Amino acid sequence: MPLREYQNDVISGVKKAYREGKRSPCIVLPCGGGKSVIVAEIAKRTTMKGNRVLFIVHRKELCDQIFKTFKGWGVDMKLCKIGMVQTVSRQIHKLKPPSLIITDENHHSKAASYKKIYEAFPSARRVGVTATPVRLDGSGLADVNDELVIGVDAKWLIDHHYLAPYDYYAPSMVDLTDVKTSRGDYDSKGSEKVMLKKAVFGDVIENYRRLADGKQAICYCTTINHSLAMEQAFNAAGIDARHIDGSTPKAERDRIINLFRNGQIDILCNVDLISEGFDVPDCECAILLRPTKSLTLYIQQSMRCMRYKPGKRAIIIDHVGNYARFGLPDEPRKWKLDTKKKKTQKKEQDDLNIKNCPECFMVFPLTDENGIRYSSCPFCGYEFPKKEKSEIEQAKATLEKIEGFVLEYDSPDDCNSYQELLAYAERKGYKKGWAWHQAKMRGMIR
Ligand SMILES: [Zn+2]
Incomplete structure (x- = not known):
């Protein structure tokens, strides 16, 4: 070859x-x-x-x-x-x-x-x-x-059929405001607590059924405990799932991976095992249940289902708002050898160029191929509210001036989901609970 x-x-x-x-x-x-x-x-x-x-x-x-x-x-x-x-x-x-x-x-x-x-x-x-x-x-x-x-870059690989195109959904929202940061990432115990809520399990299964029913998926969890619980929840719902982790004996792990390869298992639950370079069979869907502040981990996990096959379209279901922190997996990124800390990171976040449709939960770039900002969802046709449209016109004018990017969230009214409000609050340095109240007021959370 x-x-x-x-x-x-x-x-x-x-x-x-x-x-x-x-x-x-x-x-x-x-x-x-x-x-x-x-x-x-x-x-x-x-x-x-x-x-x-x-x-x-x-x-x-x-x-x-x-x-x-x-x-x-x-x-x-x-x-x-x-x-x-x-x-x-x-x-x-x-x-x-x-x-x-x-x-x-x-x-x-x-x-x-x-x-x-x-x-x-x-x-x-x-x-x-x-x-x-x-x-x-x-x-x-x-x-x-x-x-x-x-x-x-990833976009080039997709355009040239070396990676499968994908649809990215961000359907439900978990509240990460109280989860502490430990060693640079969300504390695993704290995230586990959030993810082990009963309503979250229901959401995960419902959305898998709705968006990727019957497709083979890798499900990324916060802890082994969470991964085992997810395995159980899928199985209880009649969806064949298995858990593996770093301590699963090699023979058993190989057996489970083979079952997945042969299509006898629908869902493979794990923590971070199937991330870096770990060779797993092809699958069509990634379920993200592990909130992370690591761009590396986000990209590795979300892109794991994008191996190319003619006619294939990968599905990424993000329940933890990773997209709101990093943008879409194939978002163009400017790499530098010597990155300045914090400030650059913050700036990169401001450059996020994506939107989450409140109707079908699809996440997509803010503008189409010609750089024109979408006034309706390109997937379900949902018309974005009028008020926002006039702001869109303004943003377009600015766009031409500053080449390339616009701020996604100029006001909380721009946010279509709790995740986006959380990202907005984080950027603005608002206190904990602000996003929650805003989301509650807007009927975004129950
Ligand atoms: Zn839509």
């Missing part, structure tokens, strides 16, 4: 970086863009010249998978070592010095164990790979990389 043209372009980009004296470029390509074959090709060319490769991953589960890909691609595995970062960093003294270090999921690479490996082999060239060259706190990768080699 030859590389695709855009994959070859990425490899040329890496070579160019080395030629220009860079030591540690990072490849940026969306989920589903074929990052593993690109690094396999780079590893193959390196081993063909008799040079050693060290490939570091952050999850044990990925080693076997990558070994198979590399072997199948023709990498000389006698010269290539694949290992988990913790293991490798403990065994540095046993390793023969590599001439190339490849770092998978490069956005993790700030941790001490990665640095220890890099520092042990200072003369090795490095290359990293990720879909999202940004850390949870919003900072870039300038401390470990000296160049970003940015490939095509």
Whole structure:
């Protein structure tokens, strides 16, 4: 199987970086863009010249998978070592010095164990790979990389039939105002409490039936407890679901994944297991029940159902408002090596260019392909209220001036859902409970 043209372009980009004296470029390509074959090709060319490769991953589960890909691609595995970062960093003294270090999921690479490996082999060239060259706190990768080699984006992959197009729904609202942040993301215990409410289960099942009935789905949960409860709720409703997590014995996990592959299970419930690189069979739907502040996690989880198949249209059902924090999965993003914290993050949030139809719950870009703002929902035809329309005209005028983006929420009246009110409140720095009262007043929550 030859590389695709855009994959070859990425490899040329890496070579160019080395030629220009860079030591540690990072490849940026969306989920589903074929990052593993690109690094396999780079590893193959390196081993063909008799040079050693060290490939570091952050999850044990990925080693076997990558070994198979590399072997199948023709990498000389006698010269290539694949290992988990913790293991490798403990065994540095046993390793023969590599001439190339490849770092998978490069956005993790700030941790001490990665640095220890890099520092042990200072003369090795490095290359990293990720879909999202940004850390949870919003900072870039300038401390470990000296160049970003940015490939095509998700929209391009969809337009060129390398990823399936998708419909994005955000039907129900959970109240996250009281959930604390811990280590940069929503606290899992706090989110679990919100997600374990009976009404939420009802909503999840009802909307799965309404929007994706009978389609195979991966369901992302906040905790193992929550995932098990979701499994039970689906099964009680007559929908065949199974839970897996990192502690599920390998044989059992393989068995369950095989059942899913053969279509004998409809829903696969998990926490974060099926996110980074974890090879699961194709499915058509992702159910997001895990609120996150991590762009990386959001993109990995929502795009997991977008593997291309002719005629396929993926369905993403977001019950936790991740879209309101990050925009749609294929929203164009400007990556920088050196991201300024906070301010940039905040600004990016302001640039969100999406709308949630209050009638059919579809989430879509604010403007059509010609940059004209929708006055009605492109899916169900729902006419947005008049008042808003006049503001739309104004926004259009501003749009032409400032090239490219408008603020989605100029006033709480612009918000069509509780999620949007929550996002609005967060942006404005309003107190807790403000969004709740606004939503209550507008009949958006019961
Ligand atoms: Zn609609």
